[in-house]
Amino acid sequence: MSLQAILLVAAALIGLGLYGALSQKSFVMLLMGLELMLNGVLLIVVGCWSRSTDGDPKGQLLAIIVMAVMAVDMAIGFALVTAVYRKRQVDVIEGLTTMKH
Amino acid sequence: MVSGTDLAFWTLAAIAIVSGWRVFRTDSMVRSAFLLLLSFIAVGLIMLLLRAPYLGVATIFMMGVEMMVMALFMVMFMMNPAGLNPMNMVHQERFAIVAGVLAFAGLAAAVWLTDLPHHPLVAGRPVIRELGMELLGRSMLIFETAGVTLLATMIGTVVLSSRSGRFGPADAGSLPPTMTPGGMPAGRIPKKRSGGHGGHGGHAPSAASPTAGEPAHGHANDHPHQPPEHHA
Amino acid sequence: MPWLGTLVLLGGSVVFVAVIDSLAFALIAQRPPVNLMRDALLAPWRAVAVSLVRQQNRTEHPDRLNWALAPALYLALAGIGLAVVPLAPGVAVIDAPTTVVLWGAVETLTVIAVFLHGWSANAPLPLIGAYRYAAMGLPIMLLSMFVLIGTALPAQSLSVxxxxxxxxxxxxxxxxxxGLFLFLLLGLSLSLRGPFDYADSADLAGGTAGEVSGAARLTWQLARHAMLVAFAAMASSAFLGGYLGPVRAGPWWLALKMLVLITLLVGAGHSLARLPPSRMLTVLWTVLLPLAFLDLAQAGVVALW
Known part of the structure; x- marks a missing residue:
């Protein structure tokens, strides 16, 4: 379990997440793609912390911040989905052609 | 020579990647939310192998809640949450595949070409105690900033998603999307309440109904509409 | 060895839950007291036998995989929950530095197991049960975590x-x-009992378990009992000193406290009324959650003092 192997796995997760975020029509599925990318980021942070910093606690702090970012992006994402659904009754990205309300 | 840790790592990595891929390949939205959770659980267990006991378990804990909420939102908003009638929910797929592969290739090349420093975690280091001391010690400002950001998120979420607002209800005048450009809105359009039940064809009184054939039948339109009974 | 002890504890307590459950039911139904005890002792085994010979129910287009996995997941979570509880000083199946957080993960995944059980039957009443449970289970889990942090403060550790x-x-x-009062509410919710049974209740004709029969139903009921046992073990360890006792600390004290808590919870499940879901949600978020904050603050002051 070298650092290279961990980072490769994380890269695969990020690639999959990017594919999902770009290819899915539904807003909620787009959010799932973003979450999968953040999953890879979290693995990178923890892998680097464990393998190349002597276990500096600041690495763990960074992982906690990544988790907070995940929570924020989910919450705001769902709020936006709800707002868009109220206005246009759609949950697909094609339903949005303007950023105006 | 493969050690037990290596074996566990590659198994978990395979679970994380395969379930992460199946997320976008299954028709049932609830399944795909919980496949994503499986991917997170596998990554959390990898973190345990990396001797991050708090972060690994906390990831599983947090993602469990998140994916439960995710599944609820899926069912709430999506047309076909159970995947009972398969439909195409993908656009610009070729571009997305190329982008995903390029991202992976670029990151993998970066990993391969970089001379990564090797300073592994010293065994016996009290990592949880150190994390606590870091969070509420030197890095308290950062941690508290994250807390305030979460508070701002809560307020923003309520504001964005609430129906009532300063300029009237958020869904005022909202119409379903059209099937063809410039066509009629699809689906049900809320109408003004009228006496009749236009739209509901085949509203013959059921023979099984005890009131069938009674004089009150003539007032059928005044009764609340009852769906035809289904007998299994 | 902790494996064996935990398994014995689990098996014995599950039988105890089943017996006390049917006894409580018979007492409340005011059955004639002639064969009360014998009936209560036999009832669980009779239920097992009936379940085993009954054929499996089928619905239209169920999510077969998840329908089969949900009871197994529920049972496995109960096992993990019980495994973090120490039977004697330093003797636990899972002895990690973050077992309280692991217990939190067990609570979360339980909500998911129950939701999946109701969802995958592809029938209306189980689905309603699943939704109601997801709405109730998440806030109860939140307040239980605040209460548990309150127990971790004096120990200065996240290990049970x-x-x-x-x-x-x-x-x-x-x-x-x-804290103990708030935590006991979680026990009712985790094992789908009485005032917190929003998943499998009678008003939904059995809720998430309404469409299952045969071995699958047996597994589900077993998992519910096992989860109550795991919860009782956790509650006795977090609040009542676990294996500690006035003389000779050991697993017997833990078992005794578990039996008391199980009896209390089964009795509460049979005798307390349930609020309508919407009112319960209001109570959870506006009364019980602030109470949990208050409890945590009070525990913090005590820990500092």
Missing amino acids: VDIVASQHDVWNVLRQPL
Whole structure:
């Protein structure tokens, strides 16, 4: 379990997440793609912390911040989905052609 | 020579990647939310192998809640949450595949070409105690900033998603999307309440109904509409 | 060895739950007291036999995989929950530095197991049960975590082993009396009982379990009982000193406290009324959650003092 192997796995997760975020029509599925990318980021942070910093606690702090970012992006994402659904009754990205309300 | 840790790592990595891929390949939205959770659980267990006991378990804990909420939102908003009638929910797929592969290739090349420093975690280091001391010690400002950001998120979420607002209800005048450009809105359009039940064809009184054939039948339109009974 | 002890504890307590459950039911139904005890002792085994010979129910287009996995997941979570509880000083199946957080993960995944059970039947009443449970289970889990952090403060550790050890002089129930009460609500919710049974209740004709029969139903009921046992073990360890006792600390004290808590919870499940879901949600978010904050603050003050 070298650092290279961990980072490769994380890269695969990020690639999959990017594919999902770009290819899915539904807003909620787009959010799932973003979450999968953040999953890879979290693995990178923890892998680097464990393998190349002597276990500096600041690495763990960074992982906690990544988790907070995940929570924020989910919450705001769902709020936006709800707002868009109220206005246009759609949950697909094609339903949005303007950023105006 | 493969050690037990290596074996566990590659198994978990395979679970994380395969379930992460199946997320976008299954028709049932609830399944795909919980496949994503499986991917997170596998990554959390990898973190345990990396001797991050708090972060690994906390990831599983947090993602469990998140994916439960995710599944609820899926069912709430999506047309076909159970995947009972398969439909195409993908656009610009070729571009997305190329982008995903390029991202992976670029990151993998970066990993391969970089001379990564090797300073592994010293065994016996009290990592949880150190994390606590870091969070509420030197890095308290950062941690508290994250807390305030979460508070701002809560307020923003309520504001964005609430129906009532300063300029009237958020869904005022909202119409379903059209099937063809410039066509009629699809689906049900809320109408003004009228006496009749236009739209509901085949509203013959059921023979099984005890009131069938009674004089009150003539007032059928005044009764609340009852769906035809289904007998299994 | 902790494996064996935990398994014995699990098996014995599950039988105890089943017996006390049917006894409580018979007492409330005011059956003639002639064969009360014998009936209660036999009823669980009769239920097992009936379940085993009954054929499996089928619905239209169920999510077969998840329908089969949900009871197994529920049972496995109960096992993990029980495994973090120490049977004697330093003796637990899972002895990690973050077992309280692991217990939190068990609570979360339980909500998911129950939701999946209701969802995958592809029938209306189970689905309603699943939704109601997801709405109730998440806030109850939140407040239980605040309460548990309150028990981790005096121990200065996230390990259940250390939390029990920290109660050598005074039990946590005295340090935060409100905590045990709030935590017991979680027990009713985790094992789908009485006032917190929003998933499998009678008003939904059995809710998430309404469409299952045969071995699958048996597994589900077993998992519910096992989850109650795991919860009782956790509650006794977090608040009542676990294996600690006036003389000769050991697993017998833990078992005794578990039996008391199980009896209490089964009795509460049979005798307390349930609020309508919307009112319960209001109570959870506006009364019980602030109470949990208050409890945590009070536990923090006590821990500092």
